Amino acid sequence: MSNPTASAQGPEKSPEKSPEQPAKKATKKAPPAPQQALFSKIFHWVNLISLLLLLTSGLQIYNANPVFGGRSGWHFPALFTLGGWLAGGRHWHFAAMWFFSMNLLIYGIYIFITRRWKRRYASSSDIQVLQTGKNPKRRNYAWHRVVYTAIMPVLVLAIASGLAMYKPAQFYWLSGLFINWQILRTVHFITVPIVVLFTLMHSLLALKVGQFRLVKSMFT
Amino acid sequence: MQPTPPSRRISGRILTRRRILQLSGLSGAGVLLNACGAPLYSNQVSQVSEPLNQRVEGLLLRPQTPVPEYPVSAITPDALLINSFNGTPQIDPATFQLTLDGAVDRPMQLSMAELQAMPLTSMVIRHVCVEGWAAIVQWGGVRLQDLATLVQPKPEAKYVYFQSADNYYESWDLPSALHPQTLMAYQRDGHQLAPENGAPLRLATPVKLGYKLSKWVTRISFMADLPDQQGYWEDKGYEWFAGL
Structure with a gap:
């Protein structure tokens, strides 16, 4: 577990079976299925669900006065919104924010104490692989780690910009960092397309690195 | 498979x-x-989350600490949109009377001349609407704190209820109402308040969302308990505290 490249997440342990082989025979010979720490799985689930609620209720709030164009700006279709109207969207948003932020905080403490942030997140060796590496499997693995590492500061930025807008008077120093209200709203909103894009890349890279077995290991 | x-x-x-x-x-x-x-399910969600959120909002409020203000050059006159649920009432400032009553020792009525004779407080603050937009505005008026000193709220007073000429109604927690930047404003951006902005008298503060800031206020009542009707938008489903 201490060596990231030898961990079950690594490409080295991906099943070597040929596609023609029947699945049942292969499972007996394949290396043990990748395992994820329970804490990581809980974080992943709570993060996924709370982000989905925050994104959809956030678009509902967005529609009350679009960041781009104000009242006459483009609105998101109701299919992507949650809450039905502004007050409902706000209720969902300010309930889900607790699950999202507390989950991230607890997970942050967890990876700090267990030093997982050193082993399971992108390091200089991943950057080196991306610059000079020739092994495509190792390169995919480095991309995977870099991408899921990069989303972490975006999630923190979503909380900081959200807090700055939710309580701009009490956290005036935080709001002040964003220069003006329009920039603050834009930064908070931009986290939505980034998270959507990330979800897509993260899913594809996870499949590339560890096939469905890896994805399954994070969800079950 | x-x-x-x-x-x-x-x-x-x-x-x-x-x-x-x-x-x-x-x-x-x-x-x-x-x-x-x-x-x-937003009503069910809010029944669970609102008590917690309201508690946190109450704790975050520093009741007597002014929120930092902006320079006059930062004022954005065009950004302040006009919202009204029921048109613009026309009020004659010469005959206007503000009623102060409820759980107070000295209920009274004040004319605009009497209000304007009181110390004028001016502030340049950010006005934030629940819809998401915001504007930097200068407001000038009488501190609600100073009006409270006049009427002497009883110890049991915990809330303040505002009634407006257009039948809009709002209720506030007492600490937010007594914040040094909570004004009964009669000036905006250096001029006399316009009717669509709430003339002759409206609420202004940096510590509450726009829908708490009643325009055309005619009556201010100090109360021991929250009434069933907590506010026009609150009764439709918006959160009550709405602190910033």
């Missing part, structure tokens, strides 16, 4: 296991995502 050819052959009108799974997945996503005009 299943090799593809057989399931292809029985496609069409027959529901395969795969098709059923696909459909159930779609409808599951629909239940979660497709709000389509209904305030999906």
